[in-house]
Amino acid sequence: MIDVLTSYTFLIVAIGTVIxxxxxxxxxxxxxIKGQSLIGDAIGHATFPGIIFAFMLVGVxxxxxxxxxxxxxxxxxxxxxxxITDSSKVTLDSALxxxxxxxxxxxxxxxxYVQGHPGFSGTQGIDDYIFxxxxxxxxxxxxxxxxxxxxxxxxxxxxxxxxxxxVFDPIxxxxxxxxxGLMNFMILSMTIVLIAVGLKAVGAILIVNLLIxxxxxxxxxxxxxxxxxxxxxxxxxxxxFTGTYVSTVYAGFATGPSIILAMSILVLLSMxxxxxxxxxxHRKRNQGVVS
Amino acid sequence: xxxxxxxLIVTALATSILGVFLVLKGLSxxxxxxxxxxxxxxxxxxxxxxxxxxxxxxxxxxxxGLLTVYLIQVIINTRLIKQDAAIGIVFTALFALAIIxxxxxxxxxxxxxxxxxxxxxxxxxxNRIEIFGFSVPNALWQLSLLLVINCxxxxxxxxxxxxxxxxxxxxxxAGFSTTLIYYLLMTLVSITAVTAFDAVGSILVINFFVAPAxxxxxxxxxxxxxxxxSFIFAFINSTLGYLAGDHLDVSMSGATSFxxxxxxxxxxxxxxxxxxxxxxxxxxxxxxxARAMILMLMNEDEHRTISRRGIQSHFNLxxxxxxxxxxxxxxxxxxxxxTDGYTLTRRGEEYTHxxxxxxxxxxS
Numbered sequence: 076m077i078d079v080l081t082s083y084t085f086l087i088v089a090i091g092t093v094i095x096x097x098x099x100x101x102x103x104x105x106x107x108i109k110g111q112s113l114i115g116d117a118i119g120h121a122t123f124p125g126i127i128f129a130f131m132l133v134g135v136x137x138x139x140x141x142x143x144x145x146x147x148x149x150x151x152x153x154x155x156x157x158x159i160t161d162s163s164k165v166t167l168d169s170a171l172x173x174x175x176x177x178x179x180x181x182x183x184x185x186x187x188y189v190q191g192h193p194g195f196s197g198t199q200g201i202d203d204y205i206f207x208x209x210x211x212x213x214x215x216x217x218x219x220x221x222x223x224x225x226x227x228x229x230x231x232x233x234x235x236x237x238x239x240x241x242v243f244d245p246i247x248x249x250x251x252x253x254x255x256g257l258m259n260f261m262i263l264s265m266t267i268v269l270i271a272v273g274l275k276a277v278g279a280i281l282i283v284n285l286l287i288x289x290x291x292x293x294x295x296x297x298x299x300x301x302x303x304x305x306x307x308x309x310x311x312x313x314x315x316f317t318g319t320y321v322s323t324v325y326a327g328f329a330t331g332p333s334i335i336l337a338m339s340i341l342v343l344l345s346m347x348x349x350x351x352x353x354x355x356x357h358r359k360r361n362q363g364v365v366s
Numbered sequence: 367x368x369x370x371x372x373x374l375i376v377t378a379l380a381t382s383i384l385g386v387f388l389v390l391k392g393l394s395x396x397x398x399x400x401x402x403x404x405x406x407x408x409x410x411x412x413x414x415x416x417x418x419x420x421x422x423x424x425x426x427x428x429x430x431g432l433l434t435v436y437l438i439q440v441i442i443n444t445r446l447i448k449q450d451a452a453i454g455i456v457f458t459a460l461f462a463l464a465i466i467x468x469x470x471x472x473x474x475x476x477x478x479x480x481x482x483x484x485x486x487x488x489x490x491x492x493n494r495i496e497i498f499g500f501s502v503p504n505a506l507w508q509l510s511l512l513l514v515i516n517c518x519x520x521x522x523x524x525x526x527x528x529x530x531x532x533x534x535x536x537x538x539x540a541g542f543s544t545t546l547i548y549y550l551l552m553t554l555v556s557i558t559a560v561t562a563f564d565a566v567g568s569i570l571v572i573n574f575f576v577a578p579a580x581x582x583x584x585x586x587x588x589x590x591x592x593x594x595x596s597f598i599f600a601f602i603n604s605t606l607g608y609l610a611g612d613h614l615d616v617s618m619s620g621a622t623s624f625x626x627x628x629x630x631x632x633x634x635x636x637x638x639x640x641x642x643x644x645x646x647x648x649x650x651x652x653x654x655x656a657r658a659m660i661l662m663l664m665n666e667d668e669h670r671t672i673s674r675r676g677i678q679s680h681f682n683l684x685x686x687x688x689x690x691x692x693x694x695x696x697x698x699x700x701x702x703x704x705t706d707g708y709t710l711t712r713r714g715e716e717y718t719h720x721x722x723x724x725x726x727x728x729x730s
Contacts (some may be wrong), residue, residue: 112454
């Protein structure tokens with residue numbers, strides 16, 4: 076089982092998923108704190124028709140084109156959500172459900188069209204983008220993940236102080252000249268790009284977990300923003316590695332779902348044992364300390 | 367083929383009546399979570415019964431749906447995790463578990479993830495049942511029964527549902543359990559979702575729940591009206607979706623979902639209080655206001671006669687918009703042009719008088 080660790084496929088997949096989960100963990104934490112984590116879910120589903128549109132236009136499964144299609148549909152979905160919630164009484168909750176299912180429905184309709192049409196060949200890989208099939212990840216997929224993650228993380232570090240103010244005090248941030256609209260857009264574009272490159276690894280349905288769970292874990296262990304980010308990044312990376320390892324060693328464990336299960340176990344453990352978790356607050360309450 | 371259309375319509379009606387309350391109570395994403403996690407219920411029940419047509423599947427999925435709602439509630443109650451994050455974590459965890467179970471243990475049996483996800487309403491008529499001597503598709507019979515049950519539930523608990531939706535605090539004081547109503551509603555949602563999964567798939571069913579209700583929500587204010595209007599949209603969406611799916615040879619539930627989105631967007635953009643008319647109204651108001659302000663400026667003693675440059679610099683107007691405004695004012699006889707610039711006419715003076723009253727400004 077140890078020699079799995081040095082096999083080429085495993086390394087490719089592990090490098091890809093670990094870096095992706097690290098970047099998603101850090102960027103996703105912002106959305107978790109701002110209470111808009113399910114936007115990632117809607118965008119994740121909405122990228123699916125983009126993948127198929129891109130495939131229909133070029134006729135082959137080419138990583139960069141598909142990712143571009145996903146990004147375009149992600150942005151389109153996001154702006155539609157924004158317009159609907161801004162200028163009608165429809166709540167974010169309902170708008171997300173509507174956009175998520177309608178776009179995914181479009182994807183399903185397109186998928187059935189493509190698969191029933193003799194003009195398109197090589198369509199069997201499409202399902203990988205719904206559930207994620209990291210085992211079939213190519214080297215270009217991993218390159219794309221690395222590029223997107225590094226750029227996102229660099230941007231994040233560059234604007235770190237701005238992001239921090241934007242997250243915790245939007246009104247103050249306006250008064251010191253931080254453009255909240257721009258920050259919001261930047262965080263969401265990072266989210267959309269990371270979703271687009273991560274689709275093949277984790278799938279359109281489950282990718283939101285990579286954006287939410289690490290941030291939640293971080294928040295269960297610390298109150299300090301930089302610490303939360305670090306914990307989030309590393310818990311994402313650790314889960315990604317564990318999940319990838321399990322899926323390589325045991326048959327029938329798809330990579331995406333395995334990573335998500337590893338992550339969920341970490342969330343559960345953190346809820347119980349975390350420094351802000353159940354056991355801790357319980358003990359505090361017994362000692363009569365008000366937290 | 368007409369049976370396929372019937373199945374779609376009955377599904378849309380049975381889901382949208384519950385959808386009205388889901389939308390109003392802010393439970394849309396919770397329902398989305400349920401529609402994903404019932405896959406786990408289906409898989410577990412399938413392992414026990416080894417039969418995809420067993421009623422145990424519905425019971426299993428219904429139980430898992432309730433478990434999902436309960437888990438989310440428990441996590442929120444610990445106050446460790448916010449609601450949206452709790453929903454996201456619970457449904458992905460249970461869905462991931464279901465996928466692993468399917469791919470590890472059920473790969474060789476007939477439990478096609480594709481069909482579970484998007485359903486295939488075209489296959490619905492193949493599965494038939496005898497009722498009172500008539501042969502009807504199983505799905506049609508089950509969903510019709512559910513439609514009756516859902517409508518009965520809403521009719522029976524209409525007052526309670528209404529109160530717990532709009533004024534939960536009062537409902538609590540008045541002494542009936544909002545929690546009970548909530549779990550009853552969510553039980554029906556889970557059962558409806560799992561029954562519909564055959565026809566429309568587990569992800570797209572959320573569209574059948576929320577889209578007609580949301581479209582109706584844009585148009586009407588009364589709860590009872592909203593229910594009827596969402597029935598109408600449910601009918602329209604599924605009919606158009608059926609025609610589109612049939613004509614283009616694509617997945618019918620997929621087509622219906624996207625048609626529902628287009629119908630929603632059309633209503634959103636074009637209804638009398640919608641996006642377009644609001645924007646047009648805002649634009650017109652801006653125009654009227656700008657013109658009134660130009661006249662007000664000219665009503666001041668030191669600006670009796672004002673040059674084009676003077677007006678432009680005062681309101682920061684570019685050439686194009688200045689021309690549009692001044693042409694309108696000249697045409698209506700509010701101002702007149704002379705060698706030094708523009709002056710107010712008698713009519714214009716009167717107009718400024720009404721402007722002051724309209725915007726509640728002090729008289730000059």
